[in-house]
Amino acid sequence: MKRLAVLLMLLLPIAAFAVEPDEMLQDPVLEERARVISKELRCVVCQNQDIDSSNAGVARDMRILVRERLVAGDTNKEVINYIHARYGDYVLMRPPFNAATAALWLAPFVLALASLLVGWLVLSRGRNRKIAPGLSEAEEAEIVNFIDENKAGEKP
Template sequence: MTRLLRAAMLSLALAASTAPAFAVLPDEVLDDPALEERARDLSVLLRCMVCQNQSIDDSDAELARDLRVLVRERLVAGDTDDEVIAYIVSRYGEFVLLRPRFNYRNALLWGAPLLLLVAGGIAIAIRARKPAQSRAAPLDAVEQKKLDDILKS
């Protein structure tokens, strides 16, 4: 019985994680299925400025709704996908993109993990090449005699 319960719970968890978000309201959906598909594809690429970790397609925030409507308006007006994205970025900045573009302004951000990995490797290599240095001072004659006496007994 517990196996069946575990299997049911796992199935529910997987279904919940792969289920589509229902943030898009029925009044936002376009009549043309091709345009609606393009709108959904674009909405997944744009960040909700309120939630910041969700796309506007997944977010229930009012600003996300406004952005979804704006995307659909631009598509109905005849803009291409690139023109819609460029329009949104021109109004809200690069931060609105869930996958930022690679450019000179964010090159350090993209390259930082590689730079840290190389720097860590160099530091480990330098540390490994140096001989281990004893931090203790050498024993004086009295301490050495005491140690010898302890080891003999």
Template sequence: MVVLLLPPVSAYAVEPDEILPDPVLEARARDISKKLRCVVCQNQDIDSSNAGVARDLRLMVRERLIEGDNDKEVLDFIRARYGDFVLLNPPFQPKTAVLWLTPAAFAVVVLLAGAIILVRHRSKPCADVLSAEEEAEVREFVKAQQAGNRT
């Protein structure tokens, strides 16, 4: 029963030797780590990534905090070395516009494609109309089937 109360092993990748003795600094390090993207895993923060680069970044965050940097200075320090991509929530700037606008542009393209397909589908004639001979043949077939089912 106690096992169910424990967090999953992969939830935190911070190694025991990385944890700072000061709980306030450690809490700040964890908060900053959750704002930074693992450049290997790409959609995972460095706090929960087991990648070597993530460990290096976690250690770098802790070193900067020990040196007295505030949270913004630590993020700026890492951002200066890795670029905006390392931030899980990059700022909207001309150079990051593609990151922000691509999902919206993709949605617009999909909606337009869907609309075009629907319009083309509706404008097509349903089916070829039967000739008078074919309609007579179908009527005879139906009558023969109905007569066969009654017996």
């Protein structure tokens, strides 16, 4: 029981959001919109972490910028477009499919297809492999003679 409590205490900071109290908006509706938008935006410093859960300084600046745009009256889409225009495709958790991001979108399919092809080749070669023939009578006799000669040469 004690170990479980220690484990839960260690995992508790992981579940906490990085949004600090001084960043939060007074209006709960705007704050909820800010949270939704923040989950759609990637921290440009962290790898694959949204700005809502990132502790990086840039993520904090981006969260504040999102809230400023919401207070100014922007829609969720306008806020995302504004951040996207400033930081590029990388900032979006789901970047658009275009020439610059084609490799990002197609790489999983290409790698899966290549893995299937390699697996198929390995399995098909294994099935087509012939079993090596056994020793001929002449080879067996030669081995027996060799063993007998070595036994005769040994001193008891």
